[in-house]
Amino acid sequence: xxxxxxxxxxxxxxxxxxxxxxxxxxxxxxxxxxxxxxxxxxxxxxxxxxxxxxxxxxxxxxxxxxxxxxxxxxxxxxxxxxxxxxxxxxxxxxxxxxxxxxxxxxxxxxxxxxxxxxxxxxxxxxxxxxxxxxxxxxxxxxxxxxxxxxxxxxxxxxxxxxxxxxxxxxxxxxxxxxxxxxxxxxxxxxxxxxxxxxxxxxxxxxxxxxxxxxxxxxxxxxxxxxxxxxxxxxxxxxxxxxxxxxxxxxxxxxxxxxxxxxxxxxxxxxxxxxxxxxxxxxxxxxxxxxxxxxxxxxxxx
Numbered sequence: 001x002x003x004x005x006x007x008x009x010x011x012x013x014x015x016x017x018x019x020x021x022x023x024x025x026x027x028x029x030x031x032x033x034x035x036x037x038x039x040x041x042x043x044x045x046x047x048x049x050x051x052x053x054x055x056x057x058x059x060x061x062x063x064x065x066x067x068x069x070x071x072x073x074x075x076x077x078x079x080x081x082x083x084x085x086x087x088x089x090x091x092x093x094x095x096x097x098x099x100x101x102x103x104x105x106x107x108x109x110x111x112x113x114x115x116x117x118x119x120x121x122x123x124x125x126x127x128x129x130x131x132x133x134x135x136x137x138x139x140x141x142x143x144x145x146x147x148x149x150x151x152x153x154x155x156x157x158x159x160x161x162x163x164x165x166x167x168x169x170x171x172x173x174x175x176x177x178x179x180x181x182x183x184x185x186x187x188x189x190x191x192x193x194x195x196x197x198x199x200x201x202x203x204x205x206x207x208x209x210x211x212x213x214x215x216x217x218x219x220x221x222x223x224x225x226x227x228x229x230x231x232x233x234x235x236x237x238x239x240x241x242x243x244x245x246x247x248x249x250x251x252x253x254x255x256x257x258x259x260x261x262x263x264x265x266x267x268x269x270x271x272x273x274x275x276x277x278x279x280x281x282x283x284x285x286x287x288x289x290x291x292x293x294x295x296x297x298x299x300x301x
Contacts, residue, residue: 017274033274035140036085038256039107039183041271043083043136045263046076057262068252069262072134072181076109080128083109087122089135091159092166092217092235097225103163107136110177124171131173135164139184140279144207151223153216157182157207162217164249169238178249182208185276186255187291208253214242260298269298 016032018025054073061070076083088102102121111128115121124133137144137160147154161180168178192207206212218239226232241247260269273292280288 029274029278033271033278035138035142035183035275036106038140038272038275039136039138040085041268042183042259042263043076043085043107043109045265045268046073047083049073051077061262063261065258066262068254069259072179072252072254073262075132075134075179078130078132080111080125081109081132082112083107084112084114084120084122086120088118088120089122089160089163090167090170091163092238093220093224095231096227098223103159105135105160105163106138109134109136124167124173126171130177131171132177133164133167133171133173134179134181135160136181136183139182139188140275141185141188142279147216147220151216151220153212154220155207155216158213158216158220161210161213161249161251162220165242165247166238168247168249169241170234175247175249180249180251182251182253183256183259184253185280186257187280189253189255208251210248210251213251214248257295257298260295264298269295 012026013032015024015026016029051074054070054077057073058070061067075081085107087105087108089105089108091100091103093100094102105122108122110132111125111130112122112133113125115123124131137156145156146152147158157180164178164180165175167173168175221235221239226235256272260272273295276288276292276295280291
């Protein structure tokens with residue numbers, strides 16, 4: 001009998017919904033019900049719904065909070081656009097003393113391709129017209145990674161934003177075609193906002209603020225020595241480029257709940273609820289149950 005490994009993988013994945021090992025569970029639910037798979041499913045859904053669907057949806061949208069999701073969907077459906085998850089993107093600090101590696105992005109989409117000879121390094125297509133680059137960072141209650149030892153403000157968001165701006169400059173991608181999207185649960189977003197209001201440390205006042213991000217990247221450059229004058233000159237030119245606000249890529253924070261309200265797909269909402277149940281810190285509390293009930297209402301609106 002031929003061993004159908006793809007079918008067996010599917011069966012093992014399904015076992016995540018089984019309660020006990022002795023009843024057939026073979027993997028932890030969080031291997032499936034997490035931000036990575038939620039993001040892939042959302043991007044796949046966007047890709048599978050064409051511009052005709054978008055036009056019909058656009059004519060019916062009457063909530064301002066859904067408009068950023070509409071624009072995101074339009075961007076993903078632009079000509080020659082592809083998406084790729086678990087991507088590696090180029091950093092402005094790749095070579096020199098104090099260098100760092102390629103930055104991990106949860107997903108990238110735009111006029112991009114895999115760099116020759118690599119499995120995950122994504123680069124823009126130089127002759128694409130128009131060019132576009134979008135980085136997506138997704139969360140399901142996990143924290144954003146902190147900065148490096150000598151620059152604590154250079155966190156996960158700052159790194160992704162710096163990479164986005166650097167690639168925009170290096171590959172001549174119009175800044176208005178570059179976006180950093182951050183997807184996270186509404187309750188997590190609210191908790192971050194509340195923490196920002198209480199925190200007196202200006203560096204941590206608002207992790208989504210582009211001025212704060214730019215300051216963290218500039219601070220990171222102080223701990224970096226460029227190998228050649230040419231490298232230093234290119235970096236300085238980029239710094240001058242992105243200090244101009246009109247060259248700053250857009251940064252948009254969108255709640256998963258808002259995305260699901262736009263999509264209004266019951267099965268995706270079910271998947272999201274399983275993500276909440278398996279990742280939210282206060283599991284099995286009344287607060288959690290109330291929150292899930294709010295999510296269930298999405299498909300009824």
